[in-house]
Amino acid sequence: MKYLFSEETVAVPQDVKVHIRSRIVSVEGPRGKLTKDLSHIAVTFSLPEKKDKDGKQLIKIEIHHGSRKNVATLRTVKSIIDNLITGVTRGYKYKMRYVYAHFPINVNIEKGDDGVQMVEIRNFLGEKLVRHVKMQEGVTVEPSKGVKDQIELTGNSLEGVSQSAADIQQICRVRNKDIRKFLDGLYVSERGNILDE
Template identity: 90%
Template sequence: MKYIFSEETVVVPENVKVHIRSRIVTVEGPRGKLTKDLSHIAVTFALPEEKNKDGLQTIRIEIHHGSRKNVATLRTVKSIVDNLITGVTKGYKYKMRYVYAHFPINVNIEKGDDGQQMVEIRNFLGEKLVRHVKMAPGVTVEPSKGVKDQIELTGESLENVSQSAADIQQICRVRNKDIRKFLDGLYVSERGHIAEE
């Protein structure tokens, strides 16, 4: 079944500028600038001149004659744009805790050759292997102040922050052992925003 017309709307806060050209969305706000290429998704963006009842600009995302799957992409695009707006206004912060039973995990934060931060993990399960994880662009890592065995990943792009956290968690997977018993690793303990309300 085809849906003749479907649309979603995104409300843009006052301190954010959104520019869309050939489905490449650029969002500029107090925390910086983010760009996302959505040219592979067949949706139409409309920036109406008139503002909504609260005096804020809105973005309309539309699709004509779409199947059920095509209409599902509308909500995805809306979520992506919302995440970009949240990123440039509040930013994203992920907290990761070290979990170990016997061998204390040592985590060092270093600068790579290209200026990107790297996380170095030593003594995981007592192994001599040193694990290195390179952070995605725009992601900063620092040890938590006042909390032992915790690091904080911060950045404007939700995709980059969450991917960096996933990379750290994945590199500390326990292999060839019963994972119900060996729970060691670095795990995301908390997700939030840099600018707390």
């Protein structure tokens, strides 16, 4: 079944500027600038003159003659733009805890040659192998203050922060052992925004 016309709207806060050109969305706010290329998704963007009841600028995302799957992409695009706006206004913070039973995990944070931060994990399950994880662009890592065995990943891009956390978690997967017994690793314990604290 084809849907003749479907639309979603995104409200943009006062202190945020959104620029859309040939489906490349740039969002600029107090914390910085983020860009996302949505040129592979067949949607139409428009900036109507009228604002919502709070005086916020609106962005309309429309699709004509779309199938059910095409209409589903509308909500995805809306969520992506909402995440970009949240990123440049409040930022994202993930907290990761080290879990170990016997061998204490050692984590060092260092800068790579290209200025991007790296996380170095040693003594995981007593192994001599040193694991290195490169952070995504714009993501910073630091040990938590006052909390033992915890690191905090912060950044403006939700994709960057969450992918960096996933990379750290996945490099510490336990292989060739019963994972119900060997629960060691680095796991995300808390997700939130930087400015909510």
